[in-house]
Amino acid sequence: MSQLPRSPAKPRAFEAIVSHVETRVLSGELKVGDRLPGERELVTQFQVGRSTVREAMRVLESNGLIASRPGDPRGALVLSPSPAPLGKLITHLTHTSASSLVDLLIYRMTLESSANSLAAIRRSDADLVQLERTITLMGTARPQGQAAFSRADLDFHEVVAKASGHTLLHISAAAVRQSIEQLIARTIEESSDDEALMARTIEHHQKVFNAIRDRDAHLAEHLARSSLFEYYAHLVPADQRDALAALASFGSPDSV
Amino acid sequence: MSQLPRSPAKPRAFEAIVSHVETRVLSGELKVGDRLPGERELVTQFQVGRSTVREAMRVLESNGLIASRPGDPRGALVLSPSPAPLGKLITHLTHTSASSLVDLLIYRMTLESSANSLAAIRRSDADLVQLERTITLMGTARPQGQAAFSRADLDFHEVVAKASGHTLLHISAAAVRQSIEQLIARTIEESSDDEALMARTIEHHQKVFNAIRDRDAHLAEHLARSSLFEYYAHLVPADQRDALAALASFGSPDSV
DNA sequence: TTGTATTTGTTCGTATGTATC
């Protein structure tokens, strides 16, 4: 009996080291740039075998807390907080549990509309300069075809997300954009360069820029939704389009 | 010289196994519930030592991809996506001050408002039954104090997210909720049981339920924002509250 | 710059407790 995994589950030896280090990093006892004791010293400190110590090191490393390299007598290095492991995890999540294109688009609409809103509130003047540059880039990329234009387009969204000053939104939006691009890469390759759509997209982005410049958070948020809808809606089956349309029309001046 | 870590950095033996498994999960070759080969078989497959295999297992385990337990002759189990690893990373990032409480609340508002909107569109009748039950539970938990009420409250949001039928939203919203609860655990413990707030919260949830029942996506989305704002806004410093307020007021009937 | 000591990366053998059949 008892086919289910036990609730408490036997605590494993390496976990003691992991949570010990995590706690000390969280409490500030271990600062960025500090060194952990060497593996052999951890063996005596925790009364475990060296393999166990190494398992703990790999987990801490995978979570972005430390880095160790061979031959360094000073021990593993405590790293500064980085969104990199988070980005990897989110990328993995979007790739695995992305049931459909429409769900990915919904997710992107969700994240980027908030990023736009935040950017309108938190943007610096330097952000505006960078944004204007990416819009210019879209213009020059236009005659180079769909692929180049798409790259410039993604750049714009990336810069906006960065201007939001929200690390989590920034990282996760980037992951979702990438997943979407990979998913529709084949679908879109044969789509003839749609000059009219490109022009409309640039216009949209110009409007977003204006809204962010004028610190109009509501307008910026709504524009993210409507422009994503216009750009991508034709790729999703008509019978799944209602959820996307509902999000896109939220906050619209002419709705309600 | 060369104190900095090399750019290419020598690939380590266990990483081959990690990325191999990751790739197979991503490609769908390994489905949830499938089993990995035993450790000894992986040793021969990858021509590495057993400790190396175990290090790879710990990393995969820490990222929530697999679970293994001693004595199981079937090998490590491939897990379904879970919010746990994501929540842990987010919690760690916020604690190390890469991100603040207000950013977490913004993130939650972003995700849950979309989840509400989707739930209004995709909900089944069974979802409604479950939602009603969690609201009833909040009523019975009310006299048991803040902690019990908070748990029931979180349950409601969890059920709504599930009803959205959007795995990504569901998982990431759960992770963010978890992080927020951990972050404000101490702040809120001394907050006297606010009977009035509890009553208002239940009312809010009833309104959300009605909106989802009536398939009013816009109303459901707006309610998620306004109720989160009312519930949590007092915890964020006044000078950071504008971004949260901007999101909360978006789509409001009386704004614009 | 060279050499040396020490560290991490990796392998291997062994013992032990446990889940499955």
Added chain:
DNA sequence: GGATACATACGAACAAATACA
């Protein structure tokens, strides 16, 4: 209950890489 195969954990050994005198 017993046999089997598994994961957990330890520790010794060697190679490669690094820091430091």
